[in-house]
Amino acid sequence: MKILGYLARDVLLHTTAVSFTLLVIIFSGRFVKYLAEAAVGNLAADILLPVMFFRLPGFLELILPLGLFIGILMAYGRLYVESEMVVLAACGVSPSRLALYTLVPAALVMALVALLSLWVTPLGATQSRALLDDPGAAQSLQTLTEGRFQRRKDSGLVSYAQTISPDTGVMRSVFLAQQEGGKGRNRSWWSPLRKRAR
Structure with a gap:
């Protein structure tokens, strides 16, 4: 033993x-x-x-x-x-x-x-x-970084926020663009947008 x-x-x-x-x-x-x-x-x-x-x-x-x-x-x-x-x-x-x-x-x-x-x-x-x-963790506005263009792999959505307030989560000069599938047309818009709280 x-x-x-x-x-x-x-x-x-x-x-x-x-x-x-x-x-x-x-x-x-x-x-x-x-x-x-x-x-x-x-x-x-x-x-x-x-x-x-x-x-x-x-x-x-x-x-x-x-x-x-x-x-x-x-x-x-x-x-x-x-x-x-x-x-x-x-x-x-x-x-x-x-x-x-x-x-x-x-x-x-x-x-x-x-x-x-x-x-x-x-x-x-x-x-x-x-x-x-989880959309709230992986593909939401929570992942936006200030002053940087970011592209989502699955949807082709390109997002940009010029400034994000660390206290209130308010984003200024937000740009979103998404290409429609197979048609070569783009949709884009600017808007002030509040960052969704967790």
Whole structure:
């Protein structure tokens, strides 16, 4: 049982380290993508972190099996490098027995991935999609930036506000233009407009 605990702890430690490293890389890449969308006004900045945290279980669902595989390789590699495998073989521990011991941390990771994929990830995906599809968060006047033209990807709407009052949310010299589909005609207008409050 000491060998089981020793091997399981080593495998899980390496799995955790590798999974955390991969998670940081993937999380950072996806965050940069959402940050770029927020910079051009396609996404409200205040929903970035909630969306990322709702997507976190989906990332873990993909990362943990790979982390387990690399963790097993690192754990067994260390056993061979430090000649511990030779000592275990001399004590009568067969490779098949070590494989059975390795199934214990693998079963724990399998249960965690099953929980994530069957329950947590769908809930997170639903919540993140609700945030991204919310007109009040993603495609509303809340995302307007003062003194900058912004174009909505889905509707082709171009908007501009010369000034936005930080206290009252009143926008001055607002320009909106939208091309009608397939006809080559543009609709545009200027108007003073009050920024919709949250």
